[in-house]
Amino acid sequence: MTAKALEIPPLPYTGEKARLTRAYDYLILVLALFLFIGAFHLHVALTVGDWDFWVDWKDRQWWPLVTPLMMITFPAAVQSLLWSNFRLPMGATLCISCLLIGSWIARIFAYHLWNYFPINEVLPATMLPSALVLDVILMLSNSLTVTSIFGGIAFALLFYPSNWPIFGMFHVPVEYGASQLTIADLFGFQYIRAGTPEYLRLIERGTLRTYGQYATPLSAFCSALLCTLMYPLWWYIGKAFATTRFVKNI
Amino acid sequence: MMKTMKALLGVLLLILCGLTFAPNTALAHGEKALEPFIRMRTIQWYDVMWSKDTLNVNDEVVITGKFHVAEDWPRAVPKPDATYLNVSSPGPVFVRTERYLNGQASVSSAALKLGGDYDFKIVLKARLPGRYHLHPFFNLHDAGAVMGPGHWFEVAGEPAAFTNQVKTLDGNAIDMETYGLANGIGWHVFWFALGTAWLLWWVRRPLFIPRYKMLQSGQGKWLITSLDRKIAMGILFGVPLFVLGANAMTDRQYPNAIPLQAGMDQIEPLPLAVNDGMVKVKVQRTEYHVPARSMTIIAQIQNTSDQSIRIGEFATANVRFLNPGVSSSGTDDADTVIAPQGLSLDSADPIRAGETRTVRVTALDALWATQRLDGLIRDADSRMGGLLFLYDTNGKRHIASISTAVIPKFD
Ligand SMILES: [Cu+2]
16 A cells, blocks of 8 residues: 555646646647658658558568668657656657558548559558557666667567568469569559659669578668667757757746 | 747648648659650650540550660660650559560560660550540650650549459459458557557656656656556567567468569560661751741662652651651541641652652651750750651551751751
8 A cells, every 4th residue: 555655656736737737738749740740751751752652662672671760760859859858758659650640641642532542552561569669668778878779679670570461461472464473563563653663663682682581681680780870860869959948938 | 829839830731731742653744844855766656556545444445556766865865774664644543454565475674675676565454434645655764754645545434343353373363452451451550559559658647847847856756657667568578579470470371472573574676667678768967947847857768679669757756747648557637746747858759669869858847846846956965866657659668767966047
């Protein structure tokens, strides 16, 4: 009983003050929601782009390299803000959730309703499992170094296995036009799109190709290494942009 | 304060709206967008035809045609080592079910040989009702899109009637329109629910100002409870274990999964169709008269065939200048880029078998300007290319791909 009582945190505000600060919470959350949906979605559309848009771009080499590397950016920045100032371990999950809301809006409206692509051809990838793990690593370690190393690695390595249950079935082979294709490739052939013919995919090039079956794990480890560097970089970017001036006035 | 908030919110909404326009799939008919020398001296289309132009959802239309790959490929354009024969349409209103290059089924990119002759066949199946302008076109790696001639198609029927069944190599028939959709949405909903639960776990408590105050006053230890830690430990081990388990199950479910295919199709050019050696055309001088919008080509034509021949047509960048005195094949009067009276010669006499004669060919029409081909006189590469069609007395056709520098005349 006494142990339980000790667990109850002291409340800094009560009554009218509590109500006001709660209203402020909601205001910030709604603004953050719009900001992250817009800005993070733009960032991903510009950097990951076609890899996230089209099922026939989700290859085993570049997709698992580029996606985590570009998607750890905002989560790191927002974690730095929310954890350092408020001890809220939800920056990554918040960012990735917002990104997914933005992606789904774009896929349904821009890709499906206005440009007629079937939604299964333009399913976004998910990074939520990676984001949840990144958040709890930061919370449990309370350390930028530990989160950079272990969080960055986990974020990248979890990407491919999290998405394989969604996209694996698009890699079933089909005989088409006297060739063996994946169903994903067939989407690229059948559903006409002018801007992105298949040769533009940067797939299966370079030295990683030499390792054949191991292309995905090698890409994932490469991405993990880069994520451990990307994470602290964006942590400090987040720190530079964050200001607590507005709180000090209250 | 309220004003700034509103302004901020407005900007954010604008960004959001702007982003949804992201896909670059529409390609707003770039027929005239490329520089004239690219349109005239790369892929030279001819004989492009369509089997029908009014159809119902699920009906198929066959587009056939030929093209010559210019010998005088512009120096500024990368060589056609990776090219993709595509169709320009406002999104996938048709699906491409088959494609052939030189009779060979082809679904991937291919390299083209300079001076090579090719024919193609594309089968499209109508997916959405509407009226659409379609063109065959070539995506040239690092160079852009070279459009072929376009045509309007009218599709009637119900969008819901569209079917697209495909058989996989392990024998299952699948519906391309919905394959993997429910599974994909299911996974997204599952992870989204988990993510939202984690967010709500934190958001339900007093957030920013109280937590900041407590952290600043040294009471930070109260901000993370032992229950929080237990849940976090659960996520730390539970999520990766679950992910790896689901991944292994997927591997077991689809043991024949293969990587995305990255090969290229190998297509050999046809036997010579253009510049077949029977009729040799050597251009001596070409002038473009700007106010008259007329191109005058002075060429020496050597007829080594055993029939007399007459010049019937000059075609460049999908603009066709016809000689009304010679009946030429493949005329489609509905098409707007034909100048039916556009070609005239200094002499109507045919070039007899064995004769070599210098002729003056004039292609005159406003199309030089409206199709923005006259811009070539201001280009860094002011050369023109095109196909000259000659017909003998039996109606047999000889085609010469010509290439020439162009001298402008401004008076
Ligand atoms: Cu058009």
